[in-house]
Amino acid sequence: MTLYLQGHLRHGKDFELKVNHELPLEGVTALFGRSGCGKTTLLRIIAGLERPRGAVVRFGGQHWQRGRQFLPLHKRRIGLVFQEHSLLPHLSARENLLYGYQRTPTEQRRLHPDEVTAMLGIEHLLDRRIDQLSGGQRQRFSLGRALLISPQLLLLDEPMAALDTQTKREIMPFLSRMAAESGVPIIMVSHSPDEVTRLADRVVFMQNGQIQNVETLREALARPDSPLFDDAGAASVLEGTLGEAGEDNARPFGPPEARLWLTSSAPAAGMDRTRISILARDVSLSLVDPQHISIQNHLPVTIERIDPPRDNRCVVACRTADGQLLLAEITARAVQQLGLATGKQVYALIKSVALLA
Amino acid sequence: MTLYLQGHLRHGKDFELKVNHELPLEGVTALFGRSGCGKTTLLRIIAGLERPRGAVVRFGGQHWQRGRQFLPLHKRRIGLVFQEHSLLPHLSARENLLYGYQRTPTEQRRLHPDEVTAMLGIEHLLDRRIDQLSGGQRQRFSLGRALLISPQLLLLDEPMAALDTQTKREIMPFLSRMAAESGVPIIMVSHSPDEVTRLADRVVFMQNGQIQNVETLREALARPDSPLFDDAGAASVLEGTLGEAGEDNARPFGPPEARLWLTSSAPAAGMDRTRISILARDVSLSLVDPQHISIQNHLPVTIERIDPPRDNRCVVACRTADGQLLLAEITARAVQQLGLATGKQVYALIKSVALLA
Amino acid sequence: GELVRIAAASDLRYALDDIIELYREANPAANVQVVYGSSGKMTTQIINGAPYDIFFSADIAFPKRLEQEGLTATPPAVYAIGRIVLWSNTLDAGSLTLNDLTSDSITRIAIAQPAHAPYGLRAREAMQAAGVWEVVQPKLVFGENIAHAAQMAASGAAQVGVIALSLAKFPELATHNHYLIDDNLHNPLTQGYVVTRRGGNKPEAMHFADFMATEQAHSIMEQYGFVMP
């Protein structure tokens, strides 16, 4: 499934949005870019709230906009979460939540109020007037409301900006699952690298009203200069099979020749392929396999590339024994001291606790 | 300077806010707590927008509320950034920005429009109507507007939730400086651990309408179970003197017996004492001083305490040679394999690149 | 001279205008204003303090009422007897009689509101006496005063009006014929006037009242079809 977008739109004399892209849609697509670069505007064009002349919007095989043809928003089945609070003020919290649900034909309903309110932690707030909710509570109702129309596409404009980390943590797996299992593509604006890393399969980088490039999450993370990052820096994503926990609760990941040990908060076993992401800065390199050290994961790797230092740090790309790419970020000084070079065999030390599920 | 708050307030039948606290105010105080715990309500009481009967609000030596006595908001000189967009819709962006500035007596003005707009990157947007601004742009105008009244107290309710990381990075040092140099205390609601770590001197943890505790940033970071953290986990803050960079650009930090090497983005030299924060999970422990490894910083430390494992991870508190506390987070498996115990001398391995300035 | 304000019933609209013009010619210094309306309304207003110096009513009952209230300076005096006519803009009223009003071709007939306009009351009496009231009643439309009734007929919206002869003689309306209703069919329209208590202090007011009794004034009144007492 892809979303084809073509058109341009001017706001005033300073801003012009220009797109001509076919975006793959499976899973979660993050829209990433600086404030004012046109993310909200892009979502509005997709939703049909802006209707630039001559634009083309095609969702899968269906033309939502082309020439005179224009499918109005209420027929597009888009779950939309606006950037700013947008609960309907004359309705109670419950009525807001159910507004779209009631307008969704029974046979199209995949989600139901009970599960959504439970997931969002808003069951006890249903009878409130919306001015009796806190900022974060309102945001959760907006999200729940959009989910409950069981949309064929979710457009989320910073849907969790007002939420605390814990609440986000409860919501994110739900969105992930929704995109993966129900096949509902999600396009999400987010300024939080953490959110993007956890949720996105793909990142659309925008700048000055244009789509700069579209990368898979793995590609986006691997770039040391990725705008995704603040201080966390580059990261690599490894795929492998997660085994059962042993007696010390550590769970093997990957084939024996490139085995990692995971402990905490690992996803339920039985999944065929699991994805883990490792921050480059969490990976150290050693010429020998060190003993008596608390770092549990030592992988033999071959250095494939050493990027020139930026800010005295180098990203070293290593190939693991099972052929995956692992990035290590170390000081230029260490590169020099250890005499690292392309093709050299070294050990990558990964703190097992640094593995993200 | 302290803020004394005492009173209680009910919202509906579910929520009750109850406080009786004297908060130190110097620098930046972060208000941290889950969605709906009462952060906005607390700020509104401080501002005088809620006026619970019998409450007492004392700012420094001045009673803002006590019994019948009540100083209305417009006389409190509070710079207030509301959680939700609150630009005045009948005014242009510029008029919004200057609304409070124009009402500030000239001799009280410490900040001026030029510097504030430059800092916020909104110079080119001044002539817009506010519906011609993006979400993040509006948030920056709200912040700028509050700053320009040169307040004696800043109350910021998630002032940067809609901003991208880069923009935040430009704004945060400004706020820091404002709090430090002009002595304007800041109370800020934030859900972003990154923001709190970078900005706050003190964290007020709220839960269910109550102030749970008030801790300095260092204390808050040191708790392994600190609600501040998502996956980053506990952290330690070390103080020391930062030296000049050598030829390989690494800069020494701390006394020779506990020397660390910092590279990137270190603050300008010449500062007497510098604070660095080290995530516990970035610290590994080794029984011997390992060689041929990319990790540059090896500190001899003494184990002072090993916390019981949570989720198979243990936080190990170590005392450095210069007597500061350094936390390491390692797997329970490693504790067992290395035979770690209180009093044992080990080496703490800290990736130099993991040091935050 | 001092201002004299006159309140006058609507049937005097044109006659009194002519008389005042004449009066002004004779007394260039005179300052006379006139306000027309239904006699009932004028009475209510005078009772409640209206600054009128002379009141020419369409029926002497109203000035008598003012006298009872102690608001008059002179006793109510008859100044003319009025007549009512059938008038139409669309039909030849000259060949109509009261009995023709029952004809199906006449759907709307304008009269003044009998409740407070003397001309309306007399119109009703006449129709009752002619025995057409029952049939005609559903066709009636009511003007607030007699001039209003005349206007309804003049607009053509009402085919026939029962109006004051004095109005039917106004040049604009006189282009159409009228039928004079027999004055035996109704009580006489004894039109009375008073000088109010307020006007009693003004020599100018008394002077104008006297002028109404002059030959010149009478001849104008007669031109407009009034019968002089």
Added chain:
Amino acid sequence: MFQLGPAEWQAIEVTFKLCLYTTIILLLLATPLSWWLAQGRTQFRTVVQAIVALPLVLPPTVLGFYLLITLGPRGVVGQTLQDLGFQHLAFSFEGILIASVIYSMPFAVQPLTEAFRNLGRRPVEVASSLGAGAWDRFRTVIFPLSRGGFVVAATLTFAHTLGEFGVILMLGGSIPGETKVLSVLIYDHAEAMNYDAAHSLSLMLLIFAFATLFVVYSINRRFEVAKL
């Protein structure tokens, strides 16, 4: 105490019908018109807006007089109707109904336009995104959110028609059971110095109006829209 006779009951019935129909017709007409007026501020819309307000300016008797001329047998409208085999509209209930609709137009249009203008586009966008079509959006979002405007429009229209006098006097001819409304009846009583009847009817009218308004405002209050 004054007893209501058949004349009074007739007038009450005519008045009530007139007010009700006028209010309903005006709300139906004014809603789309106001919506259109609220959508933009082009020169043309401003002209229409000013024209809609004009009936306010003419003295009611004058307005009634011109309507009489227009709707009567010699006027454009009345003559056309007669040519088509209908009755002309002077001195008929239909006539005063049309007059009332014109006369009270500004009272319906202005508050509604203002209410619609205050809505902003966001609620409509939200409702669309939740699958509501145009009529559904109007019914469940636009209408309840501008309900205050509708209440003002409806009460001003109803009350203004209740108190209408000059227009009806001129155009209606106070035909009992057809065009004689309460306001004219009370006036007649007062003019005839039939004060008992005038006072009683006025008092009744006031009490009735007060009760109605009180109920309407109370209901409106229960549907208060949340403001942040």
Added chain:
Amino acid sequence: MFQLGPAEWQAIEVTFKLCLYTTIILLLLATPLSWWLAQGRTQFRTVVQAIVALPLVLPPTVLGFYLLITLGPRGVVGQTLQDLGFQHLAFSFEGILIASVIYSMPFAVQPLTEAFRNLGRRPVEVASSLGAGAWDRFRTVIFPLSRGGFVVAATLTFAHTLGEFGVILMLGGSIPGETKVLSVLIYDHAEAMNYDAAHSLSLMLLIFAFATLFVVYSINRRFEVAKL
């Protein structure tokens, strides 16, 4: 073509003064009252709101009649005034001014109340936090944000007073230069079948009103408030 004589000029002057003063007085009175009404929905406020709307309901002639009875020399107010050595108020400019204020009250209060209710507390809170005191807030925030309501209130009041007839006829008695307003004059011309004058004056009135409204609405349009 009909020429304006001194009677017409006098009427125009009286009318303009009456409309202007009424509008100014009403806005001054209605602003605090509406603000208070908009602050809550207690039973008491609802009662006051209903009472304020009552002048609408009474036919203007009837309202005029009762005002005549009250303000005239035999009425409570008029008599009290006379006892204090003043003039009673019937048939005076002051009298019809008071009547106009009462008569048009609902047209000022209702749109303003609705506008104030739509404000929400946020803008006021924002202005307070930026150092604006009560009067400053009213001037720079509340007023501009409810300007639409003020425009509706002012135009409805002005126009309604311009077209006022019944009240003035009863209470004012059409005294030239004092209480004889344009509406009464036009009616008088029409009743005297002086159609030329009636038509000309009506046309003038319409053109003047249209021009005024057009200008007001155009200005209003330039100050449009941003809606998200």
